[in-house]
Amino acid sequence: MSEHGLSSRDPLDLPLSILEVGVAGRVELITDPPKEKGSICPLSTVPHGLPPYEVDVSYEVIQKYLGDPEWLSMHHFDRSERSWPRTVDSPSLLHMEVTAAHMELSVERNPATGELLGITEVLVDHTGLSAQNSLSLRRPPGPPTQSVRGSTSNFPFWPGGMDEPTLEQMKTVTEQEEVVDFENDLLTVPPGWKQGMNFRPTDVRRPLGVLPLTSLLGALDDFSLGDSSEDEEDVKRRVQPGKEDKKETLARSDSLEELGVTTASAPAPPPPASLPVDAANEQWAVPLNMYDPVDDFYKVIPQLAFKHPFELDPFQKKAVQCLEAGSSVFIAAHTSAGKTVVAEYAIALSLKHMTRTIYTSPIKALSNQKFRDFKNTFGDVGLITGDVQLYTGAACLIMTTEILRSMLYNGSDVVRDLEWVIFDEVHYINDAERGVVWEEVLIMLPDHVNIILLSATVPNTVEFADWIGRIKKKKIYVISTTRRPVPLEHFLYTGNSQKTQNQFFLLQDASGAFQTKGYYAAVDAKKERSSKYSQTFGARHPHGGGAGHDKGTWLSLVQSLRQRDALPVVVFTFSRVRCEQNAAALTTLDLCNTSERSEVQTYYTKCLSRLRAEDRRLPQVLYMLDLLKRGIGIHHSGILPILKEVVEMLFSRGLVKILFATETFAMGVNMPARTVVFDSIRKHDGSMFRDLTPGEYIQMAGRAGRRGLDNTGMVIILCKSDVPEMSDLHKMMLGKPTHLHSQFRLTYSMILNLLRVEALRVEDMMKRSFAESRMQKDSKAHEQRIKLLTKSLRDMGDIECTGDLADLPDYFVTVNELIHTRELLQKRVVESINGMKCLSVGRVVIIRTDYHPWVPGVILQVSSDATNRVYTTLVLSEKRKGGGAEPGEKEKTSPPTPDDLLMGKVFRPEGPSDHKLLKLHATDVLLVTGKTLRVHADKVLDDIARSQTPRYRNDPPGPAVSAVTQELSRLSDLPPGSLTSLCPVNDLQLKDMDVVEAVSRVRRLEGALRGFSCPNSPRFNTQYRLVEQRSNLMDELDRLRFLTSDQALSLLPEYQQRVKVLRTLQYIDDGGAVQLKGRVACEVSSHELLVTELVLDGALSPLTPEEIAALLSCLVFQHKTQCEPRLTDTLKEGIKKVRALAERLAEVQRQCGLKESVEDYVAQYKFGLTEVVYEWARGMPFSEIMTLTDIQEGLIVRCVQRLDEACRDVRSAARLVGDATLCAKMDSTSQLIKRDIVFAASLYTQ
Template sequence: MSKLDLSSVDPLDLPLSILEVGISGRLELITDAPNPRGSTFPLSAVPNGLPPYDVDLSFEVIEKYLADPGWLSIHDFDRSQRSFPRSKDVGSLYHMDISAPQTELSMERNAATGELRGISEVTIGHSSLSAQNSLSLRRPPGPPSQSVKGSTSNFPFWPGGMDEPTLEQITAVGDEEEALDFEKDLLTCPPGWKHGMNFKQPGGLQPPGILPFASLLGTLEDFTLGDSSEDEDDVKAKEKDKGAKTESLQRSSSLEELGVETVSKVAAPPPPPPPSEAPQEQWAIPLNSQSPVEDFYKRIPDLAFKHPFELDTFQKKAVQCLEAGSSVFIAAHTSAGKTVVAEYAIALSLKHMTRTIYTSPIKALSNQKFRDFRITFGDVGLITGDVQLYTGASCLIMTTEILRSMLYNGSDVIRDLEWVIFDEVHYINDAERGVVWEEVLIMLPEHVNIILLSATVPNTIEFADWIGRIKKRKIYVISTTKRPVPLEHYLYTGNSQKTQNQFFLLQDAFGTFQTKGYYAAVEAKKERSSKYSQTFGAKHPHGGGAGHDKGTWLSLIQSLRQRDALPVVVFTFSRTRCEQNATALTTVDLCTANEKSEIQTYYNKCLSRLRGGDRQLPQVLHMLDLLKRGIGIHHSGILPILKEVVEMLFSRGLVKILFATETFAMGVNMPARTVVFDSIRKHDGTNFRDLTPGEYIQMAGRAGRRGLDNTGMVIILCKSDVPEMSDLHKMMMGKPTQLHSQFRLTYSMILNLLRVEALRVEDMMKRSFAEARTQKDSKAHEQRIKVLTKTLGDMGDIDCSGDLADLYDYFVTVQELLCTREMLQKKVVESINGMKCLSVGRIIIIHTEYYPWVPGVILQVSSDATNRVYTTLVLCEKKQDGKTASVERGEKEDKMAPRPDDLLMGKVFRPEGPCDYKLLKLRSSEILMLTGKTLRVQADKVLDDAVRSQTPRFRNDPPGPAVSAVTQELSRLADLPPGSLASLCPVNDLQLKELELVEAVSRIKRLEGALRGFNCPNSPRFTSEYFRLEQRSQVMDELDRLRFLTSDQSLSLLPEYQQRINVLRILKYVDDGGAVQLKGRVACEVSSHELLVTELVLDGALSPLNPEEIAALLSCLVFQHKTQCEPRLTDTLKEGVKKVRELAERLALTQRECGLRESVEDFVAQYKFGLTEVVYEWARGMPFSEIMTLTDIQEGLIVRCVQRLDEACRDVRSAARLVGDATLCAKMDAASQLIKRDIVFAASLYTH
């Protein structure tokens, strides 16, 4: 301490004070703070408490030198800080990045020969474009690593048919808005708000006239300083001309309040003349597939691809369309030859040095097409979730989901794309995956041509018209119902050797339904049932046990073998049933020794790529035993490699009988001689139902081999009772299922579109097939809006001055009263009590065009196709010539505006002169009021008399007694004082206690009471101005309706979109302005279950786990089947499962809060953990044979789930890379490698 350099201190500043000790005057000097008051009077210790004490030296050392030593000189910056002098580089100030090239060299060639004519330098107009800021095809290509699948940071290419707004269009919009109304044309509702400000003036005051913007400019141009040369009359004339300018439409405060059109029952003026409708452009062009093509080879002398057979007529017409660069839609039966069109498109792309993409609904079909097209063309590639082969090929085979991802991610493959072939388009009806087809069709760029291949569907024109309209190109539709091999349909009732030939023709090769064959089958079934009862008692042989089914199969196979009707495909709608049927045929052997040897050799060759343990799997050994006897099984539970072996052996004719599920009908062209239906009922995931015509035709179409069979044979087994004739007729002769939109909103779609400012989700919804019918007339609606806007401007202002000051409020009150009465009356007549009251003899009141409160009596109640009809006798005036006057529209020249006496229940109508009657057929909506009065009428005699009076011979005869009695009673009621004819109260008399009806009754009373307070009905100008106001209101209502139809508010999915956007905002995937945030960009990397995967990644739930555990937990994303085995999980996995369910529940609750309908239980239940243990053990290296002991799930389903799990792992890896989680990224790579082994990822036989 002695070495410290302490500065000198003034003695007066030392911390010293004087302390008086005791009372004897003793003073002491203490080290304490001076007296704060600056007084020199000594401090006293007594009796004010204990005296102060001196601070301990150790405490001072700790506080001053240890706790805060920063003031010591050893911590001076000169002792610890070093400075590095900065070297000067003046030359860096002159550095400049090289700008992008503004020009490029263009080769000029002869279009016919390709000869180089010269080289010219051309300007690059868009040198600043990139995949991250432009949707143009002119942007430069991305890096080679993104050339195939693109990147989620890329913009998609601009969708075809969706026009970008040009400068001319923007200018045109400005010109249309030249006459801007600063009071009415300004928006009052901010975007996203439900209601805006209401600037209407109270008291019904008429707003001032329109001041067009153009007139302001004209005034400014004419304005001069100094004395005006115009007199007062000229100024007034100009003001009058300005006031007569057209008036623009007043906007509604919210589009949600539009769309309800009120039709008044009172004195409707003639509507404005309808505009001349613009001719609608025809986008779908049907071609006659029956008319021959005479000059085919003259038009196309050099075919791009020559088939070894003569093309059918529909194929030739399709080839002509392809040569012309047109899009086509081919609808034909299975095995009709649709693939020929696809092959020609591929050949054209090879010739043009462009690209073709062939899409299929399932991965297995993609593999099969890859093999077939590669054999034919060679330059063919394959892109699936786990395989990428020859991605630079001219023709690429892929699933529709892969193409959708490429379109959203801006793949450079799209640049060179000429054709996209959609196979099995009728798969768009699939509830889960149908939306993918619509997304792809909407997002395809303009330069891409479309080929649609589908089974026969009834609405091909409608579907093609939708595609043509959204892409703004013609779609040529070629439909054919012709089969290359006609089909004959049979009922089979045999079940033994004696009855094995009981085939009954149900539909012949010409398509005629044979009722004779049906009744013969029913009779044969009854005969056998009666014999069974006599032999074995009353027990009925229905139910079809295992022994009964085995007998049926044995007798059927034996009969088909004798008829040379093999091979046969048996469609069975249950995987378990397929296995049972095949296993039951232990005594059946359909192969020769040579065929057995060939099957054994081929089987061994195909399975040689498997490990030794995998070759000994029970399913592998069982399948070999079946195949060597000519029996095959094909369903999703079979291992993929075994399914491919079965398919190839079937195509070679070595499989004689194949038990398959419905998916086999969606494969490549593998026809059989015969098709058998084990049943015509299937479970569709909800309940059991009969096959639809489309499903039956698709599967039955596998019967008949072109060039080998004259007819194909289709057999329906009748194991128990014969199906009903009506069900069979509907299934076989009915129309196939129409193509229906399955468009739905997904978070992935929303986020992919939101990240591109130029694309809107609303535009995607507008262009969907679901909105096709409503958007079809959008152009006509826009034209109609222009005409009505002009009509509205020509009407001029309504004169509401003076005694008509309250006309506007009166009109609003009348319209509200009429609407409320109409709604109330509709509810009344549709209620049970109301329908009981509307019986014969009930006195009712109707409101005609010219006469209010016309009484009538119901004579008859009947029903047509849609409504109940009430035949009613009403009073009317009798003309001078004795003819009956009408109470309907058009018979009276002067119409009456509704006055309070007409609207309120006063004196009912009674003819002024001679009284006559009229019979009207009324619907419930035309009845104004039910009264409490009924008459005893002879309705039949009244109706007969009315019919008799229509005969010319009896036309002048007086009415009969029954009619006279009714008319006299109605006249008597009409003569009663006002209010005597009381109406039935819906609440008190009819006992209708619904809140809506009670409020309507109260509202009617309030409105009726307000009518007496208006003065405008007393004005002599009331009628004319009222009708003008009504006509103006009708035009405005029609304009509002049309604007609603052409706006986004009319979209059926808009409420759900707003709900999903709210979910994304709450979860911070997008901000309040709709910009995609980090979580949203992560979700774009995920192909399915994007919200849950994103939350798992960003919540850090996966990072602490090892790769095996992560793979096991992610299996819940891909496993959708039911299992009875409860998985045995480790504690870590149990915690992980709990965490996943908690996150799923949190997401579900957020969705429910935002209004989405899916329940929390359903959302959480979609994540099933039945394969968690299986995947965990598989990732740890357990052999597949041991894996099968852990679960009851079939082998094929396990393989499929693990393959899809690999795609999920890659999605999570991409998400982890985006957020910078290197640890999770490495773990996902490891997890993917752990599960990709052995039989689960054995290479496809079609690709190797």
């Protein structure tokens, strides 16, 4: 077959069949085809048929001819290939789909008789819509393959609460758009024609003619004398069409059946509370009082959608009432308080209403756990994660928040049927890396979707709910409770041996009271033991006694808890290494009996039975089995995912007595323990060591206490070395939990996904972020204020400034600029070192008061507050007579004149002089003079304080005050110009460019003041106040317009910089339209710029699938390793290309204004797992993989799983650009890495 070519079968060739005759192996050729399906006679009489001697000819021909064209013989090509002439069908190129009709005919009939009254044309909205051009829910569904995850070419559905563009906004023409007026600028005369169409309205006049008698008789036939089928009001409107009926008539029924008695359906229960609506200050968050009884719960809701086997708590009943009313709720409660009950009821409601619910969680492991729980309860539940999609058509879908964000951006049709979206662990929004995802999802959800938020207790629940309600324009009912179903008792433990194993000291009782007595008792016990130890063995290391000391502590603690029947216990340890060390210290214990060990062995073997034999012999697998048989478990990110699930399931069964876990275990499903132990109250958060925050401590401590089993939960803080400070413990245990803060940030993916939809703007997304909630909260009030100010300006009209007032506007501008420049200059003087030295006690300064613009004073005291320094100053004043006003105070409203602004004669009292003590800031000081006085400041202040008392109020000033007053009066008598001010440049040596320019500007403005003639006009005061009033109105109007504009957004500069980056890299054009590179980037979920450049530059195409997987590992690996990978030359060259490309991208970002340095941007791509991934893709067993690196097993598995998601992103990008070779390689790459224990199915999905 390989030497001779076979020609293709001709339609005229005869068919050929082989028939076996007899049992001796004789065969005959049959040329007649069978007349029916099947054979004419049996093809074989041998019991097992003819032995196979060669591959079926037809199969081999099809495989080689169609699957491998290179096999075709070049010597017999005339017999190997045959072509048929193609029939040309040119008209098929002219085929065009019929445009959907924009109008339809509506028939109007008499409702009683069915008589045809008329036919009218009705405009049909939403025609020609599709997922690629519309954000409407009325658009047709997309292909079934895109129904769940959507497509990057789809438009998202219109976000709820976001106003659609107004007519004025749509008429706004951008710089790139051509102005075309379709009403006035249309051409009506075609080229070469003398005249064209005339669109001007004309009056149509009908000529008078002779009316035929038949038409008149026909009109009489149509005249009705009160037919019962015709409404009297219709007759009146027909007779008097120009008049409108001003009285409402009773509604009439079109059918007699509708007049019968109907049964009233039970109305939906109203929300428990509501707030008055105010257009400007509407409160969208409605807090519900948890102390109000819910006695009428079963009367309002007689038939529950889901019945629990226990009585609901009050907060759960209030939440159920809100759900039945179709309202959104925000529930903040402690761990294990029963928040999941609300989620379960929402799922049951969606099943009842035949709608859908999405449950989102922050981590994939929690999604798997919730899938198992809800699947057992409801059945119709699906799961969507990065690598698993189960039952995607179910009524309830479990997924991570990132998956939901992708579905919203990609216009998934699942959103159409959504009734509820449940956000679990909402306090995770504080996560700096992933918190932005929650805000994006909340903003993008359509209007018909209701929201359920489940969170731990946070202080600003109302603020957060008000933000959500404002952006979605719907009420959010806040249900917050601090009650725990099982109260907690907190202890300090100082024991470390059998003698001291019962040293538990109560620090906080079940009522929440802090026990100071218990704290001091723990301190005394620690000191006593340290003293005895130092007397016997010498001084101990201040931080504890090392591993041996820790082992003694754990052994004594576990024995004591075992005797108290306080197991199981969860030990929170903030280090993976410490978890394993603590577990190793208890290997001498055996906390399980024989039957429990047998059950652990059986269950462990069953769970791992699907793994390969060599994977079941991994060191971590064998070590974990030995620990679990002793009743000890370990749970952290370094453990294999399947082993973590085994530990969780055994813990829920009560077979794990003590579990050493990191903080992530506190975010899992409801797995409470009898006791919670803190190995330490300090953790490393990635940048530094710090104490636990109150929110972190409450979240982990809440795992103590099993509802229905324990009266109280036990929380223990180990004191291995010294007892923590009381203030630190009090702050951690009784302090307020961390507020919910916005972590909103701009990403290239978000910008590109919004730019590809013209109707959505990135600025609108930023406006609706939680970071801008306070600014947007006042936006309606600002808009109303803008309308009022605009009306006031319109009513004010133009101000007359003619004649000698012609220069009044310029004079007003000059005065305000001078005052503003002086304030800025004075601020710089005070902030300088020399300025602070000059503004000391005894310095003479000039200030402006209500009674004179130039008043001398002397500084008596300077506050120590560096940020807001206050100067206590004694100034001259006029002595009051009979308690009247200061002379000249009535003139304080007069406008400033050049004499007021230019220093001339300083204030001198006309009669007896007096004094005032003022508290001044730096901006209140006009001039700092070169004069200083020797004053006894303390005596002066004492004299003034003494004169303020009622007994000495009428006494003359003290000698110290009199001396200062006389000295100031003497300075006032000096000729004008004698009191010179210190020059900031020459005297204070301030050589900054802005200071020098400010001094020069002040001198120029002071010189210009003398040249104005308007101050001499008799109408100066009146007209100046009008100009000032108009200027203040315009300034306030400009300020409010700025606050309501996009320019007030805090992230707008960064957005403009990122847009500049995208424009430079040609992801978008100058008009903001997304180009091919931008659409490719939309396919990528993370590191979109680098992945897009790698695909379009062709850097991955020449590589093998194994090498591609190794290089892409830099996108998912973020840990540190001490092992240097051994790489091939191709991989080394590939790493250089990736880093060079990253440097180029970072340099573009830096040139466009972004602050991230080139080094930091390149350093985020780590290649420490390159060799591991390369060998794994080549088929190396996992046991040998662990010899190549010091990274723990669980971290490797997690990185390879995330790598598969990155491979799918690259495959989608390659498909979009038409790179079939790379697309096929990415499929191969995914297949190579998806094997064995790394991609073992979750136990929760089995």
